[in-house]
Amino acid sequence: MSEQFSEVDKLRAALFQSIQAHSETSTGHSGDIARIDVLTRIENVILKIIQSLSREEAPVLVLKNRSSWSNVRFDQSLGLLMSSDATITTVRSDCPSSVTKFAQVLKCLLSIYRLVQSDSYATKRDIYYNDPQLFGSQKSVDSIVDDISCMLKVPRRSLHVLATSKGFISGDLCYLEEDGTRVDCNSSSTAVAVSSNVCGIKNIVSSAKFVLIIEKDATFQRLMDDEFCTQLYPCIIMTGKGVPDVNSRLMVRKLWDTLHIPVFALVDADPHGIEIMCIYKYGSVSMAFEGASLTIPSIKWLGLWPSDIERFGVARDALIPFTQADEKKMNSLRKRPYSSCQPAWESEMELMMRRKCKAEIQSLESIAPQFLTRAYLPNKLRYGDWI
Structure with a gap:
């Protein structure tokens, strides 16, 4: 268990260092509003984690539940939409059942931040192979990328993460x-x-x-x-x-x-x-x-x-x-x-x-x-x- 917490600490530190190193650049592209917005939203997530640590509280991530019909509403002209009052899942860094997912989300956020900041792209497969031992399976990465997209309220394509098409x-x-x-x-x-x-x-x-x-x-x-x-x-x-x-x-x-x-x-x-x-x-x-x-x-x-x-x-x-x-x-x-x-x-x-x-x-x-x-x-x- 201590190894998992250590990994969370390393991932958090790496992401925070990346944000500090690139903060001037991320606000320097005045014409690229979408990218700046994505970077800012990721930074806000990390800021909350840092604030929790400063209060000696265990950091948590709040994700919307994407698997329940009770969390969607239907609009005839648009289709199925996420309800504004959708139920949430709390991913805690101090809970044995969720600490691994906490680390996985942070690892994905780190990869996404660097991709958006450098205006480059990677596949979900690339992210998985960054740390296959942590993710365990490609399916975990696929789900987490969608969770992050939903959490940040950013279209998945704006995260600069591509998926291989089957069509x-x-x-x-x-x-x-x-x-x-x-x-x-x-x-x-x-x-x-x-x-x-x-x-x-x-x-x-x-x-x-x-x-x-x-x-x-x-x-x-x-x-x-x-x-x-x-x-x-x-x-x-x-x-x-x-x-x-x-x-x-x-x-x-x-x-x-x-x-x-x-x-x-x-x-x-x-x-x-x-x-x-x-x-x-x-x-x-x-x-x-x-x-x-x-x-x-x-x-x-x-x-x-x-x-x-x-x-x-x-x-x-x-x-x-x-x-x-x-x-x-x-x-x-x-x-x-x-x-x-x-x-x-x-x-x-x-x-x-x-x-x-x-x-x-x-x-x-x-x-x-x-x-x-x-x-x-x-x-x-x-x-x-x-x-």
């Missing part, structure tokens, strides 16, 4: 990365990885009429193989490969803000697919503190609808029976604050519950091998068949 994008789209690299997404055979610094993207050029978000990578690859973007040119397709990472969500939001075109979602007719679509549209509990900049409230559900299963004659052996986990997830979805805002979605979910079965997008292949790309999607888009 891919293709279609009528060109843009410049922050370093000046030109990216062309027009290839019909190869998709482009979503940028790890979406906010640095500039000079977006596109004639696309719509953006189609695809839940799974397998379906995205199928659309690529069938040259969907060429068939319905001009358009943009993108996948977050399941539950989307923040960069994938930021990319869709940036396209929506810049191009002012419709955004559609193609997901499995199951509770998991619907939840993924809701994350793009309304946000998530864990990122509600940044919800207003990540959600796309105008997203429309293009498919696969539970009612499409019977409507298009999907083979019975292509359907999957509901599990207890599916029922639990569906009941949870239907209780969420945004469900009542979408009566058509609610009807589809009720139908799924009655039939006790679900279907993947690939089930449409039971009708015909290229039914999805040659008939289902073109007709839905042509005739405005979305909800």
